[in-house]
Amino acid sequence: MVKFSEDKLKEVQSMIDRYPEGKQKSALIPLLHLAQEDFGGWLSAETMDYVGSLLGIEPIEVYEVATFYSMYNLKPVGKHVFEVCHTGPCMLKGSDDIIAYIKTKLDIKVGETTADGLFTLKTVECLGACGYAPMMQMGIDYREHLTEAKVDEIIAACRNKQ
Amino acid sequence: MATKLLLAKAHVEGIRHFEVYRREGGYAAVEKALKMEPAAIVEEVKKSGLRGRGGAGFPSGMKWSFLAKPEGVPRYLVCNADESEPGTFKDRYLMEFLPHLLIEGLIVSSFALGSNRTYIYIRGEYAWIVGILEQAIAEAKQNGFLGKNILGSGFDCEIYVQRGAGAYICGEETALIESLEGKRGNPRIKPPFPAIKGLWDCPTVVNNVETLAAVVPILNMGGEEYAKIGVGRSTGTKLISACGNINKPGVYEIEMTLSVEEFIYSDEYCGGIPNGKRLKACIPGGSSVPILPANLLLKTAKGETRLMNYESLSDGGFATGSMLGSGGFIVLDEDQCVVKNTLTLARFYRHESCGQCSPCREGTGWMEKILTKIENGKGAISDIDLLWDIQRKIEGNTICPLGDAAAWPVAAAIRHFRDEFEWHVNNPELCQTQNYGLAHYADPIHVPA
Numbered sequence: 001m002v003k004f005s006e007d008k009l010k011e012v013q014s015m016i017d018r019y020p021e022g023k024q025k026s027a028l029i030p031l032l033h034l035a036q037e038d039f040g041g042w043l044s045a046e047t048m049d050y051v052g053s054l055l056g057i058e059p060i061e062v063y064e065v066a067t068f069y070s071m072y073n074l075k076p077v078g079k080h081v082f083e084v085c086h087t088g089p090c091m092l093k094g095s096d097d098i099i100a101y102i103k104t105k106l107d108i109k110v111g112e113t114t115a116d117g118l119f120t121l122k123t124v125e126c127l128g129a130c131g132y133a134p135m136m137q138m139g140i141d142y143r144e145h146l147t148e149a150k151v152d153e154i155i156a157a158c159r160n161k162q
Numbered sequence: 163m164a165t166k167l168l169l170a171k172a173h174v175e176g177i178r179h180f181e182v183y184r185r186e187g188g189y190a191a192v193e194k195a196l197k198m199e200p201a202a203i204v205e206e207v208k209k210s211g212l213r214g215r216g217g218a219g220f221p222s223g224m225k226w227s228f229l230a231k232p233e234g235v236p237r238y239l240v241c242n243a244d245e246s247e248p249g250t251f252k253d254r255y256l257m258e259f260l261p262h263l264l265i266e267g268l269i270v271s272s273f274a275l276g277s278n279r280t281y282i283y284i285r286g287e288y289a290w291i292v293g294i295l296e297q298a299i300a301e302a303k304q305n306g307f308l309g310k311n312i313l314g315s316g317f318d319c320e321i322y323v324q325r326g327a328g329a330y331i332c333g334e335e336t337a338l339i340e341s342l343e344g345k346r347g348n349p350r351i352k353p354p355f356p357a358i359k360g361l362w363d364c365p366t367v368v369n370n371v372e373t374l375a376a377v378v379p380i381l382n383m384g385g386e387e388y389a390k391i392g393v394g395r396s397t398g399t400k401l402i403s404a405c406g407n408i409n410k411p412g413v414y415e416i417e418m419t420l421s422v423e424e425f426i427y428s429d430e431y432c433g434g435i436p437n438g439k440r441l442k443a444c445i446p447g448g449s450s451v452p453i454l455p456a457n458l459l460l461k462t463a464k465g466e467t468r469l470m471n472y473e474s475l476s477d478g479g480f481a482t483g484s485m486l487g488s489g490g491f492i493v494l495d496e497d498q499c500v501v502k503n504t505l506t507l508a509r510f511y512r513h514e515s516c517g518q519c520s521p522c523r524e525g526t527g528w529m530e531k532i533l534t535k536i537e538n539g540k541g542a543i544s545d546i547d548l549l550w551d552i553q554r555k556i557e558g559n560t561i562c563p564l565g566d567a568a569a570w571p572v573a574a575a576i577r578h579f580r581d582e583f584e585w586h587v588n589n590p591e592l593c594q595t596q597n598y599g600l601a602h603y604a605d606p607i608h609v610p611a
Contacts, residue, residue, distance in 0.1 A: 018322040020236070020279070023362055028344035029327050033286070061344075068346040068516075069327030071286045087248045088449055088506045089405045089492050125330070125510045126248040126449075127287050130490070131403060131411035140289035 002039055002050045012054055024055050028065055031055065032072060041081070042073035070124065078113040078120035080158045083137040084146075086123045089130035098134045098146050099123060105155060118158065164430075165391055167379040167399050168372070169415045172259045178294065180301035183262040191381035192307055195270040196315040203274035207377060209385030211397035216242055216333070216370030217448060217488040218563075219472050228357040229275055230365040238366045239277035241268060241374055242338055243284040243291075246330040248449035248510060249490025252401035253371035255413040257284075257291050260375070261298035265321065267374040269307060270381055272319045275367055279320055283338050286327040295323050330514035334562045335368035336360075337516065348516050349562035372401050392418040396471035400489055406444075407495035409433035418471035422446070423460045425470050426493065439495040442600060443579075446475055447487025449507050450567035452574030453500070454484050480574065496600045500582050501593075504575040505533040511568035519560040525552050526568050533572075536583060539590030546583045550576050 004012060011034065015027040031051050032043060039047045043066050045059075052062040066072045073081075082102060086095045099121075103109060106119050113120040129135040132144035143154060176182040183189070195203055208223030229237060241264070245253040257264055264282075272280045282295060299321050302308045310318045324342055326332050332341045336350035339361050360366020376398060380388045389397045396418035405411045408426065410433035416425065425431045426441065435441055441456040460468055463482035468474050475486045494503065512526035532549050535541045553569040560566070576583060586593045 018324075020362065023343070025344035026324075026342060029286075029341065030325055033325060033327065055344075057344075064346055065344065069286070069329050070513075071328035086506065087510045088445075088503050089249050091503065091506045092406045092492070092494060092498055124328075125513050126246060128245050128251045128254050128285065130249050130251055130405035130492070131413070133405065133411075137287060142287075142290075 002035075002044075002047050004034075004038065004054075008034065008038060016055070025057055025061070028055060028057070028062065029069070032062070032066060036072060041077050041079075042075060076113075079118050080138060081120045081122060083122045083124040083127075085125070085127050085129065085133070085135055085137075087126040089126070090133040090135060093133035095134040098136075098148075098151065101148050101151055105151065119155070164415070164417045164420070165399060166415050167388075167391075168256065168263065168375055168401065169260070169413075171263075172255075177259070178261055178298070180262060180298070180305055183260075184305075188262055189266055189302075189307055191266055191378045192269050192273075193313065194381055195273050196313055196317060200274045200276060203270065203381065206380055206385035207274070210376075210380040210388040211385075211392075211395060212373065212376055212380060212388070213395070213397075213472065214370055215372035215376065215400065215489070217247060217450070219486065222369065222373055225357070225369070226275060226367060228355065229367055230358045231276065232365070236278065236364050237276050238361045238364055239268070239272050239275050239280045240335075240338065240342065240361060240366060240368045241280070241282040241371060242333060242335065242368050243282050243288070243371045244326055244330075244333040244338060245288075245371070245488075246285055246333050246514075247488045247490055248507065249405055249445060249492040250403050250448050250488040251405075252403040252413050252489055254288060254291065255403070256371055256375055256401065257288070257295060261294050262302070263375045263378055264295070264371055265298050265302050265308075267377040268321055269302070269312070269319060270377050271367075271369070271374055272321075273312075273315075273317055274377075277367075278318050279322070281342060281361075282321065282323045283332070283342055284323060284325055285332075286325045289325065292323050292325055299323070329516075330510075331516045331562070331564055334564065337562065338368060339366065346516070348518050349564075351561055393469070393471060394473055396473060396486075400470070400486070402470065402489040402491050404432050404491040404493070406491075406493035407435055407439065407498065408493045409436050416470055418469065420470045421460075422468045422470055422475075425491075432491075432493070435493065435495050439497060440600060441493065442496045442498055443494045443500060445484075445490075445492040445494075445571070446470075447485045448490035449492070449510065450570055451485040451487040452480055452483070452570055453494075453503075453578065454574070455578050458482050458578070459484075480570070481577075484574070497597055499537075499597050500575050500579040501533065501537050501586050504572060505530070505537050507571045508533050508568070511564065515564060515568070519565065521556045521559040522565040522568060525556040525565075528552055529568070529572055536586050537593075539586060539593050541583075541587045543584060543587055546576060546580065546587070 019026040048062040135144040212222045213219040332347040337347040341347045356366040462477045508530045512530045517523045553572045556565045557569040582598045
C-alpha cells in the first residue's frame with residue numbers, strides 16, 4: 001500500500017502550510033514530486049489517488065496535472081534516468097552524437113529501459129544549461145559539457161553503485 | 163570595465179551566505195525601503211526606466227502601478243523563475259551565485275506592492291537551486307529581514323519557493339499562476355490581467371528574477387541614477403546568457419551601449435568563434451526571437467552598428483531586425499544548418515504547446531513534420547510555402563504568446579535563409595552529408611581581425 005512515513009507526512013503538512021487556508025491544492029505539484037521520489041520514481045494510479053486524498057481533491061484533478069508536466073513519469077523507469085537535452089543550443093554543440101553514443105553503449109532506444117532495469121534514456125527539451133552544452137539531467141543533478149568519455153564515466157559510476 | 167550592478171559580487175567567496183552578503187553591503191536596500199512610502203518605491207522603479215527582463219520588456223514600474231488595491235483583499239508578488247526559453251540561463255546563474263540579491267529584491271518589492279506572502283515559482287528541473295534559495299530565505303529570516311515585523315517596521319513577509327514540473331508554458335504569467343494553484347499550465351484569457359485578478363483571484367504582480375534583483379541597485383542608487391546607465395529606453399544593465407558556437411559561453415552583465423560585434427568577438431565577452439570559423443547567424447534574444455544572418459546582425463539594414471539593446475536589436479522590425487528578448491544569445495557558425503536548427507526549435511514548441519488553442523496545438527505539430535521532411539531531403543518547394551502559411555496562421559491567433567514564439571523562428575528562418583531550405587529540397591542526398599554553409603551571402607562576411 002502506498003503511504004508516506006510520519007516524517008514525510010510532516011513535510012507534506014509544511015508544504016500545505018505555505019498557502020492560505022483552503023488553497024491546499026496548490027501543494028499538488030510539489031507533492032507529486034515527493035511521491036515520485038518516494039514511490040519508485042514514477043506515479044502509479046494508486047500513488048496519484050493517495051496524493052489526491054491527502055489534499056482532499058478528486059483523483060481526476062491529480063491525473064490532469066500529472067499528465068501535463070513532463071517531469072512526472074507515468075510508467076516505471078530505470079534506476080538511473082538519463083534525460084538528454086536536444087533543443088537548438090545543445091544540438092549546435094553535438095547533443096545528437098551524445099544521444100547516439102548512449103543508445104549504442106546501453107543498446108536501447110530513446111524512451112526505453114535496459115533489461116537489467118538500471119538505465120532509462122529519454123530526450124528532453126531545453127533545461128536551461130545552454131552555455132554548458134551538451135548536457136543531461138540525472139535525478140536532481142545536471143551533467144554538463146558531456147563527451148563520450150564523460151558518458152562512459154557516468155555509466156561506470158552508476159554500475160559501481162550496484 | 164562595464165558597470166556591474168547585479169554580478170559585481172558574484173565571485174566574492176561565500177557570497178551565498180547572509181553574513182558575507184551583508185558585509186558586502188547587502189540588505190541596505192531593504193533598510194532604505196522600509197523607511198519609505200511604498201508608493202515612493204514604485205515611483206523610483208518608474209523613474210529607473212527598468213523594463214521586464216523576462217523577454218517582453220514591459221516597463222516594470224508601470225506594471226506595478228496597475229496593481230489593484232481593494233480593501234481587505236491580499237495582494238501577491240510572484241517571482242517568475244521558470245526560465246525555460248532555449249538559450250536562456252541567466253536567472254539560474256543569478257539564483258545559484260547570488261541568492262540573497264534576489265531575496266533582497268523580493269523583500270523590497272513585496273513591501274512596495276504590499277505582498278505579505280510572496281512566491282518564487284522555479285522551473286522543476288532547477289531542483290538544486292531550491293535548496294540554495296531556501297537556505298538564503300532561512301538566513302534572512304534569522305536576521306530579521308523576513309517574517310513578522312521586519313526590522314520593526316510593522317511589515318510582515320514570508321517568501322516560499324514553489325517547484326514547477328517541466329512546462330515551458332508556465333513562464334507565461336497566467337499559466338504560471340494556474341500552475342501555482344495546482345493546475346495544468348493553461349494560460350488564461352486576458353483581461354482580466356493578473357494585476358486585477360491573479361493568484362487565487364487576488365491582485366498579483368508576476369516579475370522575472372532579473373527584474374526583481376535589479377530593484378536592489380535601483381533603490382540603492384535612486385531611479386534617476388539608474389536611468390543614466392544605458393541608452394534611450396534601454397536603461398541599466400542586462401544579463402546576457404551566451405551559448406552556441408563561441409569560445410566563452412556564459413552569463414555576462416552588459417551595459418546596453420555595447421555593440422553586438424564587440425560582444426561576440428571581445429575577449430571580455432564571448433571571445434569569438436572557435437577554430438577560426440566564420441559567423442553565420444545568431445538568435446540574439448532567446449529561441450523565440452527572429453534569427454538574423456551575420457550581415458544583418460552586426461549592422462542594421464541602414465548600415466548602423468547594431469547594439470545590444472531593445473531598440474537597436476529590433477531596428478528594422480521583423481523584416482531586417484530581431485529582439486533583445488530574454489537575452490538568450492545563440493551563435494551559429496558557418497558549419498551549422500539553419501533548417502536543422504529551426505527543426506529543433508519547432509519540435510520544442512510542439513512539445514511545449516499547452517494544447518488549448520487549435521492554431522498552436524495543430525500548427526506546431528505540422529511545422530515540425532514539414533521541417534523534418536525538408537531536413538531529411540524529402541521535402542518539396544511547396545512545403546516551404548506551406549510552412550510560411552502555417553506560421554502566419556498561428557501568429558496572433560492564440561490566447562498566449564507561445565503561438566507567436568513558435569511562429570517567429572520559422573518565419574525568420576525562411577525569410578533570411580530561404581535559399582538554404584530550397585537547397586535541401588533540390589539536393590535531397592547531398593543535404594544528408596553536407597551543410598549549405600555560407601553560400602547565402604552576396605556580401606562579404608565579417609571575419610574577425
